[in-house]
Amino acid sequence: MKRRDFLKTSLAGAALMGGGGALFAGGVSPIMHPLKVQPAKYGLMPGKITEGMVSTFSDAPPPVLRLKQGAPAVLPVENAMEEYTAMHWHGLRIPNAMDGVPYLTQFPIGPGETFQYEFTPPDAGTYWYHPHCMTMTQMALGLTGVMVVEEAEGPGFDSEEVLNLRDFRLNDDGQFIDLYTGRGAARGGTHGTVMAVNWQDVQRADHGTGSLVRLRVAATDTTRIYKLYFEGADGKIIAWDGHPVDYPVPYPTSPDAPLLLSPGQRMDVALRMPSTEGQDVKLMARVPGGTREMAVLRATGTDAGRDLAELAPLPRNPLAEPDLTSPRVEEFIFGWSPEGDLPNNGFCGTLGYTFWSINRTPWAGDAVEGVGPLATLKLGESVVLRLRNESPNLHPIHLHGLTFRPIRSNKREVIPNMTDTALLLKDEVLDIALVADNPGNWAFHCHVIEHQKTGLAGYIEVV
Ligand code: C2O
Ligand code: CU
Ligand code: CU
Numbered sequence: 172m173k174r175r176d177f178l179k180t181s182l183a184g185a186a187l188m189g190g191g192g193a194l195f196a197g198g199v200s201p202i203m204h205p206l207k208v209q210p211a212k213y214g215l216m217p218g219k220i221t222e223g224m225v226s227t228f229s230d231a232p233p234p235v236l237r238l239k240q241g242a243p244a245v246l247p248v249e250n251a252m253e254e255y256t257a258m259h260w261h262g263l264r265i266p267n268a269m270d271g272v273p274y275l276t277q278f279p280i281g282p283g284e285t286f287q288y289e290f291t292p293p294d295a296g297t298y299w300y301h302p303h304c305m306t307m308t309q310m311a312l313g314l315t316g317v318m319v320v321e322e323a324e325g326p327g328f329d330s331e332e333v334l335n336l337r338d339f340r341l342n343d344d345g346q347f348i349d350l351y352t353g354r355g356a357a358r359g360g361t362h363g364t365v366m367a368v369n370w371q372d373v374q375r376a377d378h379g380t381g382s383l384v385r386l387r388v389a390a391t392d393t394t395r396i397y398k399l400y401f402e403g404a405d406g407k408i409i410a411w412d413g414h415p416v417d418y419p420v421p422y423p424t425s426p427d428a429p430l431l432l433s434p435g436q437r438m439d440v441a442l443r444m445p446s447t448e449g450q451d452v453k454l455m456a457r458v459p460g461g462t463r464e465m466a467v468l469r470a471t472g473t474d475a476g477r478d479l480a481e482l483a484p485l486p487r488n489p490l491a492e493p494d495l496t497s498p499r500v501e502e503f504i505f506g507w508s509p510e511g512d513l514p515n516n517g518f519c520g521t522l523g524y525t526f527w528s529i530n531r532t533p534w535a536g537d538a539v540e541g542v543g544p545l546a547t548l549k550l551g552e553s554v555v556l557r558l559r560n561e562s563p564n565l566h567p568i569h570l571h572g573l574t575f576r577p578i579r580s581n582k583r584e585v586i587p588n589m590t591d592t593a594l595l596l597k598d599e600v601l602d603i604a605l606v607a608d609n610p611g612n613w614a615f616h617c618h619v620i621e622h623q624k625t626g627l628a629g630y631i632e633v634v
Contacts (some may be wrong), residue, residue, distance in 0.1 A: 219345030233316030267611025296413030315391035338363020360394035410439035533626030
């Protein structure tokens with residue numbers, strides 16, 4: 172699409188809003204969350220201020236954005252940086268024009284410009300947001316936030332805790348070092364040097380003794396696949412990548428059998444705090460050479476005596492079930508293709524390498540016109556996407572705008588819960604099934620951002 176056409180679309184959007192009044196059809200006031208993308212600094216390491224960060228505040232992490240299922244939302248994103256940006260709402264099944272993918276769904280937001288995102292989230296659950304232009308640098312410098320879409324009626328928790336897991340690449344003085352390396356981009360990605368939760372070393376919080384806590388965990392790192400488990404509490408995984416689980420996901424309690432949460436993924440966990448005041452529940456991560464505390468929740472006050480069985484089941488989201496009687500199969504090969512031209516991402520940044528490909532063709536770049544879709548799906552059709560990993564690295568494969576079920580693998584027993592991001596193992600062939608029920612051009616890429624930005628990207632068209 173040309174800039175001209177984008178302007179037309181966004182002007183039409185603005186006219187619908189009726190100027191400052193911002194009333195949707197039916198006179199409902201939308202939930203409004205203005206975001207200002209800007210330079211920031213913050214004490215990521217004790218006693219040190221990290222300069223050169225990117226956030227939506229000058230001195231704090233991007234906020235947890237709270238929306239309501241089925242309620243209109245307006246999110247004006249102002250760009251106060253000296254470079255371009257665009258905001259993507261990961262996991263949300265919203266109209267294509269609001270998806271935030273530069274050149275594919277909108278023109279990138281220039282310095283000083285504002286783009287008003289308007290949508291009504293159809294699904295409740297835990298989602299997140301991040302830029303899709305200058306993705307590598309802006310994400311690595313801080314711009315990743317959690318989005319909570321609340322159910323009309325909650326299942327009966329006493330409290331909630333939101334965890335944004337991500338790393339930073341800092342030196343001993345707390346200042347950024349190279350955000351990525353060619354070596355990392357060509358392999359599993361470049362890991363951060365400092366692990367963080369909500370921009371701190373460990374998230375510590377008090378929750379009622381014997382109470383029920385809803386823990387929302389989002390892995391927003393550009394690279395790290397988290398290996399998580401719990402200590403000190405009974406719990407239950409109630410939602411996976413936003414959606415209530417249809418098939419049980421084992422609650423992990425041992426570093427030897429951790430749960431993998433890869434970049435882009437989320438989980439909602441029901442935790443029952445200990446009955447004894449002062450005891451801790453811990454979210455732990457297995458890391459090279461040991462384990463690490465991510466969150467420590469301390470029981471305080473008198474015993475509320477709650478029981479996990481008291482929670483009402485989460486209401487299902489309105490997802491279409493793929494018809495698997497005779498679905499068409501579309502194949503995708505994820506591989507290493509170190510030759511090829513550098514991607515042309517226009518205003519949206521390049522890493523300076525090409526390493527990866529889908530179907531043996533590295534993504535030509537966001538700004539290249541006339542690059543066709545990887546596949547064309549008919550609106551309403553059920554289809555199986557066969558994802559074949561020909562590389563020795565792991566790839567969390569993410570599809571925008573649609574939700575899919577992993578249904579079989581040549582390597583493991585899959586848990587077929589609805590998702591938007593599936594971890595593809597080394598040499599794995601994973602079949603995922605979906606209904607193509609949202610029209611538009613949907614980005615399809617690895618969520619290891621170095622892989623995405625060096626070729627492992629493309630889009631799927633639904634018409
Ligand atoms: Cu979470 Cu295309 O990204
Ligand atoms: Cu996404
Ligand atoms: Cu990858």
